[in-house]
Amino acid sequence: MKNYDAIVIGTGSGISIANKLLRDIPDARVAVIDRDKPGGICLTRGCIPSKLVISPVEVLHDIERLSGLIEVKDIRVNFRRLMERMREKVGRESSMIERSLGERENIDYFKEEASFTGPYRLKVGGEEITSKKIFIGSGSRPMVPEIKGLRNAGYLTSDTLLELEDMPESMVIVGGGYVAVEYGNFFARAGCDVKIVEMMPRILSNEEPEISRIVQKELSNHAELFTSHRVTGVERNGNVKRVVAEGPDGRVVVEGEEILLAVGRESNSDILKPWLGGIETDERGWIKVNEFLEASVPGIYAIGDANGKYMFRHVANREAAIAYANAFHDAGVKMDYSAVPHAVFTQPEVGSVGMTEKEAVERFGRENILIGFEELKTTGKGLAMNSTGFAKVIVHRETGKILGGHIAGKSASVLVQEIATLMALDATYHAALHALHIHPSLSEVVSWAFGNLMSVEEYHRLMEKLGY
Amino acid sequence: MKNYDAIVIGTGSGISIANKLLRDIPDARVAVIDRDKPGGICLTRGCIPSKLVISPVEVLHDIERLSGLIEVKDIRVNFRRLMERMREKVGRESSMIERSLGERENIDYFKEEASFTGPYRLKVGGEEITSKKIFIGSGSRPMVPEIKGLRNAGYLTSDTLLELEDMPESMVIVGGGYVAVEYGNFFARAGCDVKIVEMMPRILSNEEPEISRIVQKELSNHAELFTSHRVTGVERNGNVKRVVAEGPDGRVVVEGEEILLAVGRESNSDILKPWLGGIETDERGWIKVNEFLEASVPGIYAIGDANGKYMFRHVANREAAIAYANAFHDAGVKMDYSAVPHAVFTQPEVGSVGMTEKEAVERFGRENILIGFEELKTTGKGLAMNSTGFAKVIVHRETGKILGGHIAGKSASVLVQEIATLMALDATYHAALHALHIHPSLSEVVSWAFGNLMSVEEYHRLMEKLGY
Numbered sequence: 001m002k003n004y005d006a007i008v009i010g011t012g013s014g015i016s017i018a019n020k021l022l023r024d025i026p027d028a029r030v031a032v033i034d035r036d037k038p039g040g041i042c043l044t045r046g047c048i049p050s051k052l053v054i055s056p057v058e059v060l061h062d063i064e065r066l067s068g069l070i071e072v073k074d075i076r077v078n079f080r081r082l083m084e085r086m087r088e089k090v091g092r093e094s095s096m097i098e099r100s101l102g103e104r105e106n107i108d109y110f111k112e113e114a115s116f117t118g119p120y121r122l123k124v125g126g127e128e129i130t131s132k133k134i135f136i137g138s139g140s141r142p143m144v145p146e147i148k149g150l151r152n153a154g155y156l157t158s159d160t161l162l163e164l165e166d167m168p169e170s171m172v173i174v175g176g177g178y179v180a181v182e183y184g185n186f187f188a189r190a191g192c193d194v195k196i197v198e199m200m201p202r203i204l205s206n207e208e209p210e211i212s213r214i215v216q217k218e219l220s221n222h223a224e225l226f227t228s229h230r231v232t233g234v235e236r237n238g239n240v241k242r243v244v245a246e247g248p249d250g251r252v253v254v255e256g257e258e259i260l261l262a263v264g265r266e267s268n269s270d271i272l273k274p275w276l277g278g279i280e281t282d283e284r285g286w287i288k289v290n291e292f293l294e295a296s297v298p299g300i301y302a303i304g305d306a307n308g309k310y311m312f313r314h315v316a317n318r319e320a321a322i323a324y325a326n327a328f329h330d331a332g333v334k335m336d337y338s339a340v341p342h343a344v345f346t347q348p349e350v351g352s353v354g355m356t357e358k359e360a361v362e363r364f365g366r367e368n369i370l371i372g373f374e375e376l377k378t379t380g381k382g383l384a385m386n387s388t389g390f391a392k393v394i395v396h397r398e399t400g401k402i403l404g405g406h407i408a409g410k411s412a413s414v415l416v417q418e419i420a421t422l423m424a425l426d427a428t429y430h431a432a433l434h435a436l437h438i439h440p441s442l443s444e445v446v447s448w449a450f451g452n453l454m455s456v457e458e459y460h461r462l463m464e465k466l467g468y
Numbered sequence: 469m470k471n472y473d474a475i476v477i478g479t480g481s482g483i484s485i486a487n488k489l490l491r492d493i494p495d496a497r498v499a500v501i502d503r504d505k506p507g508g509i510c511l512t513r514g515c516i517p518s519k520l521v522i523s524p525v526e527v528l529h530d531i532e533r534l535s536g537l538i539e540v541k542d543i544r545v546n547f548r549r550l551m552e553r554m555r556e557k558v559g560r561e562s563s564m565i566e567r568s569l570g571e572r573e574n575i576d577y578f579k580e581e582a583s584f585t586g587p588y589r590l591k592v593g594g595e596e597i598t599s600k601k602i603f604i605g606s607g608s609r610p611m612v613p614e615i616k617g618l619r620n621a622g623y624l625t626s627d628t629l630l631e632l633e634d635m636p637e638s639m640v641i642v643g644g645g646y647v648a649v650e651y652g653n654f655f656a657r658a659g660c661d662v663k664i665v666e667m668m669p670r671i672l673s674n675e676e677p678e679i680s681r682i683v684q685k686e687l688s689n690h691a692e693l694f695t696s697h698r699v700t701g702v703e704r705n706g707n708v709k710r711v712v713a714e715g716p717d718g719r720v721v722v723e724g725e726e727i728l729l730a731v732g733r734e735s736n737s738d739i740l741k742p743w744l745g746g747i748e749t750d751e752r753g754w755i756k757v758n759e760f761l762e763a764s765v766p767g768i769y770a771i772g773d774a775n776g777k778y779m780f781r782h783v784a785n786r787e788a789a790i791a792y793a794n795a796f797h798d799a800g801v802k803m804d805y806s807a808v809p810h811a812v813f814t815q816p817e818v819g820s821v822g823m824t825e826k827e828a829v830e831r832f833g834r835e836n837i838l839i840g841f842e843e844l845k846t847t848g849k850g851l852a853m854n855s856t857g858f859a860k861v862i863v864h865r866e867t868g869k870i871l872g873g874h875i876a877g878k879s880a881s882v883l884v885q886e887i888a889t890l891m892a893l894d895a896t897y898h899a900a901l902h903a904l905h906i907h908p909s910l911s912e913v914v915s916w917a918f919g920n921l922m923s924v925e926e927y928h929r930l931m932e933k934l935g936y
Contacts, residue, residue, distance in 0.1 A: 042907065048848045051908050055852035056534045062527045069524045069550050074541035082537050089851065314907040343906045351906070380516045381881070383557065384523035413849070414882045417903075417911040421886050424903035427893065435885075435892035438811045438819070439510065439782040440519050443885040 001121070001128045002108075006327075007031045009114055009122075009272070010137030011097065012040020013304050013316035017135050017324045022106055024328065031131070033110045033124050038097040041139045041305065042313035044090060045159045050179075052086040053162075054186035054345055061189070061347035062410075065386040077190035079167035086162065116277030119297060132299045133327050136279075136287055137316065138272050140265040140305035153236035155259040158183070167192055168258040172243045174231055175262035176203035178344045181215065183260060185346040188222035195224045195254045197245050202227055204344060208356055208392060208406045210468045215346050215408065218388070226252060234259065265311060284308065291334040293323045301327060310340050339423035343413035348389040351416030354404030354423055360394045361456065369403065370395045371459040372429070372449040375466075376409040379448070380440025385410060387442070390468070391449040393419065393429070400428035405449075411442050418446050429453070469589075469596045470576075474795075475499045477582055477590075477740070478605030479565065480508020481772050481784035485603050485792045490574055492796065499599070501578045501592050506565040509607045509773065510781035512558060513627045518647075520554040521630075522654035522813055529657070529815035530878075533854040545658035547635035554630065584745030587765060600767045601795050604747075604755055605784065606740050608733040608773035621704035623727040626651070635660055636726040640711045642699055643730035644671035646812045649683065651728060653814040656690035663692045663722045665713050670695055672812060676824055676860060676874045678936045683814050683876065686856070694720060702727065733779060752776065759802040761791045769795060778808050807891035811881035816857040819884030822872030822891055828862045829924065837871065838863045839927040840897070840917040843934075844877040847916070848908025853878060855910070858936070859917040861887065861897070868896035873917075879910050886914050897921070 005028040006021055008014040015038075018030045037044045056077070063072055101109040114124040121130045142157035144150075156164075158179050171187055173180045176198025188194040196203065196219075202212040203225065216225060229245040229252065236242070243254045267285030274281055280288045280296040286308025293301045301323035304316030318335070325331035344350035360369045372393040376382035382389075389409020396403055405419030422431050432450040437443045454462070473496040474489055476482040483506075486498045505512045524545070531540050569577040582592040589598045610625035612618075624632075626647050639655055641648045644666025656662040664671065664687075670680040671693065684693060697713040697720065704710070711722045735753030742749055748756045748764040754776025761769045769791035772784030786803070793799035812818035828837045840861040844850035850857075857877020864871055873887030890899050900918040905911045922930070 051852040056537045059530045066524045071544045076539045341906045384519040411882050413909040414879050414911050421903040435889040436782050438809045441881040443882050
């Protein structure tokens with residue numbers, strides 16, 4: 001049984017742990033394990049390939065907004081080329097990681113499934129290996145619920161979709177989270193007949209209701225949305241797949257050439273079996289960690305999707321850095337999730353950080369928070385681009401501390417960064433007023449929202465008046 | 469002779485001073501003077517109308533970058549509609565300001581030229597008026613140099629260009645600053661045959677050389693650039709205007725249907741005659757102010773272009789707020805110009821804040837600064853959009869304080885805001901590393917640039933290697 005200075009499970013953010021350890025202790029022995037193509041979910045089947053595929057359609061929306069000013073006769077998305085480019089770029093990056101893993105003398109790279117066999121002990125391939133420091137970055141996978149007829153009819157997930165050569169003519173998307181909405185928006189704009197079936201009353205149900213509404217309104221121009229619809233079965237009739245769902249007005253049957261299943265992600269703990277190593281998981285299999293990211297067994301850390309907290313690569317990267325510092329430098333650093341930004345790359349784009357209004361009200365009470373709001377079209381640059389969307393910011397009334405920011409519209413993923421950075425610095429909203437903002441630029445929307453704070457009641461009256 | 473509690477000259481940022489005074493002292497008497505359409509240069513003939521006209525062509529560049537992925541057969545800029553929309557939106561806004569000025573009982577609004585006749589005394593229309601508090605926001609105007617034949621041949625400025633109905637088929641632009649380059653880029657992409665004649669060896673000569681080069685390279689695909697060319701004369705031959713210039717290889721003659729003169733702005737002090745009020749100006753007529761924005765005569769303040777410092781509306785707005793606080797609340801606030809961001813709306817877009825490399829080296833010495841660099845295409849989102857461009861950041865080696873940031877590329881005007889905000893907070897670059905950035909998003913380029921600091925020498929070796 002081979003003993004290592006560290007075992008890293010997963011080649012996403014975990015790779016940085018192996019690299020740091022070998023930089024600090026050049027003769028350390030490290031095992032790196034991943035049954036999949038190296039690079040982690042984000043690179044190989046998550047955010048990077050999806051953005052490579054979907055981002056280019058942004059310009060279709062821009063042109064739509066500038067109708068009459070920029071005249072376009074014929075515009076077409078070359079799906080085949082988009083997919084080829086994506087696979088080529090992802091493949092190249094992943095191969096580089098694979099090569100580098102193979103070349104490093106102090107790394108044993110196992111392209112195999114691993115599972116715990118005892119405390120600090122894993123079986124991988126035919127071997128058993130052991131280490132007092134194990135970093136679990138085993139990721140997650142698309143959840144496949146038990147739906148009658150589904151397996152038989154066949155379906156795509158965000159993994160298998162990446163293998164498509166040609167664009168389906170029609171597609172039923174089951175789910176309404178960011179994967180469903182990003183791909184739904186893309187396929188619909190690219191010319192596919194898209195229908196989205198979501199159980200919740202609104203798409204992007206983790207976002208602010210105003211954000212859901214504006215994305216939903218825009219998306220409805222291109223796709224058919226069935227919210228509050230629970231899928232009860234799937235049938236196949238030749239080349240046509242039928243999704244049967246129960247909604248407020250009864251049963252609907254939604255047809256398409258393909259079904260894309262996007263109902264969330266589940267843990268890989270059934271494969272990894274952390275409980276055999278004495279490691280506690282929650283009821284969904286996510287590995288429980290304390291604020292130092294250490295699991296119930298000392299020296300074992302879980303990062304990224306594996307701990308079930310925030311499934312974003314930028315969070316996983318930070319967790320990897322913190323886990324490493326805590327494991328090897330006794331740093332005692334706590335992971336801080338208070339300023340985790342995220343984006344949804346739809347049109348309008350969504351950028352969000354921190355607490356939602358609901359969370360802030362629950363935490364501090366309605367009377368202790370203020371909400372700021374500004375529309376993009378109020379800024380000169382937004383006006384010039386005929387932009388839709390808005391910035392909503394949430395502030396603690398007494399301290400002025402920024403609790404959250406939620407933006408829909410052009411460049412939202414970039415605009416939200418100013419708020420995320422201010423929150424990371426624990427700054428008050430006055431900082432956003434103090435900093436000069438280019439006039440005219442879309443950035444003004446953030447500063448103006450902070451300059452336009454009101455009570456929760458006033459805010460909701462304003463929303464009603466503006467029709468959001 | 470009528471005495472006022474305040475006289476505000478100019479209806480740009482100065483309007484906010486009148487509004488604040490009347491909010492604080494409702495029965496104050498205020499004179500507001502502007503010979504031009506109200507709203508100031510920015511609204512009526514500067515940044516707002518220019519962005520309304522030029523911004524929509526951004527999508528042409530985006531589509532160019534996505535060639536092969538998004539296929540467009542026929543794309544046309546509707547110049548006439550762009551100009552109409554601009555005039556309509558600007559006109560509406562300006563009329564609203566005009567109406568509101570006319571309606572307010574405590575404001576006497578003079579749509580006239582004003583000039584000083586003595587200390588605290590101005591002649592406006594037929595009257596003389598006086599106040600112990602005078603705010604000079606008299607702006608600036610396009611400079612018209614003495615060039616042989618120019619007046620006779622006729623020319624456009626950034627003012628008169630806004631009256632165009634149809635797009636000229638060809639245009640010679642004299643100048644290479646941001647006005648020349650923004651309009652040059654716009655007209656060239658919109659299908660006009662554009663030639664730019666600039667005296668300096670590079671366009672955008674106030675920006676970092678790398679920024680000039682990348683904009684110049686891109687612009688050269690659409691327009692003809694004559695840098696290091698000094699205009700010596702202009703001739704007219706029927707409908708053709710000829711600009712004669714001397715360059716490194718001798719004399720060139722550049723022809724066009726129109727000439728756009730964009731060689732800078734000059735003071736309106738020849739009209740205002742501040743010296744008759746005892747107010748000092750510099751040799752170019754800009755009003756000298758101290759750090760409290762007070763002119764050489766107590767109680768008299770100069771804001772915006774009039775003081776000749778930073779000709780940006782966002783600076784003028786801040787100066788107006790500070791001048792008011794100092795004049796009426798004895799606030800003793802100093803104007804801080806260390807984190808003034810600005811943008812150039814070309815493709816690639818430019819966003820910049822703080823010191824250039826040259827300024828930082830002069831101030832602190834080559835060995836005491838670090839430069840960080842990252843290309844947009846390194847980020848997943850930049851890769852997805854086939855983005856060109858980069859972020860360059862400048863940091864003080866010992867303290868880690870951020871001295872400047874210079875970005876070229878998609879969304880540069882928004883990306884630079886994070887740096888401007890950090891600089892306004894006097895933060896170190898560690899803040900940009902500490903704050904989580906969405907992966908993938910263009911924002912990563914800023915944080916990665918700060919994560920990739922090097923010596924000035926290393927930086928220049930890198931630039932050479934990358935071919936910037």
